Amino acid sequence: MPTSPRGSRIAGIGHYCPERVLTNFDLERIVETSDEWIVTRTGIRERRIAADGEAASDLALAASRIALNDAGIEAEELDGIILATVTSDMQFPATACIVQDQLGAKNAVAYDLNAACSGFIYGLSNAHALICSGQMSRVLVIGVEVLSKFVDWQDRATCVLFGDGAGAVVVEACEPGKGILGTYMKSDGSLADLLQIPAGGSRMPLSKDSYERRDHFIKMKGDGVFKYAVRAMVDATMKVLERTGMALDDIDFFIPHQANMRILDAIAKRLGLPQEKVVINLERFGNTSSATIPIAFDEIVKAGKVNEGDIVLLVAFGGGLTWGSVLLRHTG
Numbered sequence: 001m002p003t004s005p006r007g008s009r010i011a012g013i014g015h016y017c018p019e020r021v022l023t024n025f026d027l028e029r030i031v032e033t034s035d036e037w038i039v040t041r042t043g044i045r046e047r048r049i050a051a052d053g054e055a056a057s058d059l060a061l062a063a064s065r066i067a068l069n070d071a072g073i074e075a076e077e078l079d080g081i082i083l084a085t086v087t088s089d090m091q092f093p094a095t096a097c098i099v100q101d102q103l104g105a106k107n108a109v110a111y112d113l114n115a116a117c118s119g120f121i122y123g124l125s126n127a128h129a130l131i132c133s134g135q136m137s138r139v140l141v142i143g144v145e146v147l148s149k150f151v152d153w154q155d156r157a158t159c160v161l162f163g164d165g166a167g168a169v170v171v172e173a174c175e176p177g178k179g180i181l182g183t184y185m186k187s188d189g190s191l192a193d194l195l196q197i198p199a200g201g202s203r204m205p206l207s208k209d210s211y212e213r214r215d216h217f218i219k220m221k222g223d224g225v226f227k228y229a230v231r232a233m234v235d236a237t238m239k240v241l242e243r244t245g246m247a248l249d250d251i252d253f254f255i256p257h258q259a260n261m262r263i264l265d266a267i268a269k270r271l272g273l274p275q276e277k278v279v280i281n282l283e284r285f286g287n288t289s290s291a292t293i294p295i296a297f298d299e300i301v302k303a304g305k306v307n308e309g310d311i312v313l314l315v316a317f318g319g320g321l322t323w324g325s326v327l328l329r330h331t332g
């Protein structure tokens with residue numbers, strides 16, 4: 001039941017992925033792997049890779065322009081820009097500020113948010129809270145990653161998993177009970193070592209030693225990630241349903257973070273969700289971290305599959321560890 005005098009809804013959505021496609025067969029020429037291994041273990045067939053010189057803000061800007069156009073609003077009308085990423089243009093300033101300037105969103109407060117693959121869910125939850133509390137009326141939420149510049153192209157266990165892309169939504173105030181119905185966020189920092197980039201921060205500044213150990217690239221304990229990903233996304237799904245008084249059967253579209261086909265299969269099986277309700281596009285994009293959910297959502301919206309009133313559940317899990325979910329009624 002809504003408790004706030006106002007709610008929020010997604011008024012516009014867009015995504016952008018770089019043009020360059022890297023297939024599993026291309027990867028066979030880079031590391032010792034095979035299309036067969038990658039497809040069987042992950043479901044991924046190809047991913048998009050940013051061009052030299054193409055940064056997170058470039059992808060974010062392209063996706064944001066599409067979302068603003070879709071919402072039919074000008075950049076000056078935005079009160080906030082929340083940009084979720086772990087692959088920012090630089091340590092600071094925030095990539096959100098760079099996007100703000102390029103969009104000409106001069107009335108917006110702009111900041112970055114780091115929740116790894118859960119970043120878009122955290123961003124959407126933040127935007128919803130800011131709008132419901134009356135502090136803002138229109139917020140642009142972006143999930144963007146250029147992971148190709150942070151993966152170790154000599155590590156076959158990780159480089160085959162990730163891709164680059166951006167998705168963005170315009171969230172605006174509406175009557176309570178329409179649009180976003182509920183959100184849920186959770187973290188467990190005791191499991192931070194499952195997925196991280198150890199070097200380049202204040203704990204381990206980049207040095208010749210860290211560079212030679214390749215510690216400035218993504219390190220992952222794949223089996224641990226797998227175990228917690230399933231558990232956490234099932235938990236986040238059930239929690240947001242409880243908070244909103246809805247049931248699994250009410251869901252029309254289930255859009256999980258696109259990490260790995262086997263993770264998605266395990267979640268759908270545990271929840272007993274029919275395959276046709278689970279949105280999957282990871283075979284074409286790989287894992288684009290905070291961008292996977294808005295990219296997948298935009299694809300089904302633009303394909304005309306989502307109708308006004310449909311119930312959509314977004315759920316993610318990522319490094320931190322972080323996980324969370326958003327339940328919404330599509331407002332068209």
Ligand code: ACO
Pocket residue numbers: 032033034037038041042117156157158160161195220221222223225226229258259260262263287289317318319
């Ligand atoms: N090609 C060929 N062989 C490979 C590759 C590869 N790309 N990568 C690893 N192998 C080898 C390993 O070296 C190992 O060989 P060995 O037995 O000779 O030592 C063998 O394959 C099995 O390795 P495992 O790590 O046990 O493979 P597993 O079946 O566990 O699959 C995977 C690995 C796909 C990473 C799995 O652990 C997984 O899906 N984990 C989830 C991780 C994930 O999705 N992370 C995404 C980021 S996190 C997020 O988005 C939330």
